[in-house]
Amino acid sequence: MKIRVLGSGAGGGFPQWNCNCNNCRRIRRKEMNGRARTQSSIAVSTDQANWLLINASPDIRAQLEAFPAIQPKQGVRDTGIRAILLIDSQIDHTTGLLMLREGRPLEIYCTEMVRQDLTTGFPVFNMLAHYCTVNHHPVPTDGGSFTIPGIHDLRFYTQALKSKAPPYSPHRHDPHEGDNIGLIIEQISTGKKLFYSPGLGEIEPHVLEAMLQADCVMVDGTFWTDEEMCTQQISHKKAREIGHLPQSGEGGMIEVLNSVAKARKLLIHINNTNPILDDDSAERKQLDACGIEVAYDGLEIDL
Template sequence: MKILVLGSAAGGGYPQWNCNCALCAGVRSGSLQARPRTQSSIAVSQDGQRWVLLNASPDLGQQIRHSPSLHPRSAPRHTPIEAVVLMDAQIDHVTGLLSLREGPPIELYCTPCVFEDLSAGLPILPTLQHYCGVRWHPLPVGDADVTAEFHIDAAPALRFRALAIPSKAPPYSPHRNNPVVGDNIALVVDDPVTGECLFYAPGLAQIGEHELSAMQSATCVMVDGTFWTDDEMIAAGLAPKTAKALGHLPQSGPQGMVTTLASLPARRKVLIHINNSNPILDEDSDQRRELQARGIEVAHDGMEIEL
């Protein structure tokens, strides 16, 4: 299984266009040892020829241009991107679908409530029907059904499983303040021949029994790296909300993401969806050194993993 990180930042990217915090200012001036990042999305493939997008970032056009594996090859008009799976309906995970409008119909995999949000609250899907069209493949996650296995024609040797996880629906969702099962999913991608397994969850509010079990079975865990501390945005004077209020489990603390990752047997442990306020972006920071000591990686644009 091949994994390509197209974008590794949270919404707004890094540096964020309107942010002058120390981390954004430092990367702009070159005074900070840090890499710019686009908004998060990854692609997976069983053969390096046919690719499945996991989320579609607003920066997708730029990401494709910088990823030779996703360039057209076999015809005057061609794309090796053959399907898209959405983890949620958040604007920084779905608006890249509009960048695919010149191509063939989009084979879209998402839950019914995500489909609803993208049909009404943020009507991207009705808009795309006037261009390339969308073929929806429902992921039956909702109510009592917290998991769903499915297959994708572009990757027939891989097994996919959606797992409902706690997090926030987007502001334009009718259930923003009343979360429902299926608003957010994690994805397990399994290769039954090699035994390799990816657990992918760029947004994760908490780690319960189901999430932990899936993470313990994975050989590569790629998860929410948005914030280092719960009050990070408040302390930096950037926003009045905590990480948990925004639907993200912070990395630090005894119940934080770092402690959980350090306990896992996975061969690769990777943080993705990193906010511009997170000190792990500074490669010389104490926080980055702590991650390195615990065997935890920080995703960057263009990162390639082969399992």
């Protein structure tokens, strides 16, 4: 299984266009040992010709241009994208669908709750009906498995996560199973597994079990502390309030990942305020000591 990190940043990317936080200011001035990042998305394949796109960020065009394996190879119009899987209906995971409107119908796999959001509060599917059209394929939320035509030798499992729907969702204040899912990808021929969850606010028992069984874990790396946005005077909301488990502190992501012994462990969906974006920071050295990697745009993983 080949995993390509198309984008590794949180919403807004890094640097964020209107942000003058310590990280964004220093990366622009080239005063920081770090990398710019687009908004989070990955692609997976076993033959490196047919790819599943997981989430479609607003930066999708630049991400595809930086990835030759997925670019056109046959005919006047072509793509290596055979299907798209959405883990939620957030703007930073779905807006890129509009950039894919010029081609053939989009084969999109998502939960019923995500489909509802994308036909009501943020009606992207309705807009695309006037262009390429969308073929929606429902996915389970109970841990059941499914396969995707054209995506060879891979089996998928999805798990409902405790989460809020986006602010524009008609059921924003009435959470439903399927608003956000964790994804397990298994290569059928080898049994190798990836657990992917860029938005993870709580480690429920079924989530921990999936992480323990995975060969590679790629999970929420948005914030270092729960108060990060507050202390930097960017927002009054804490990390856990908006559905992201911080890395540090009791019960944080570092503590969780330290219990996952056998897997390769990576953080993705890194917010522009997070000190781990600085490769020379004390926080980054703490991750290094724990064997936890920080995903970056263009990273490729072979399982």
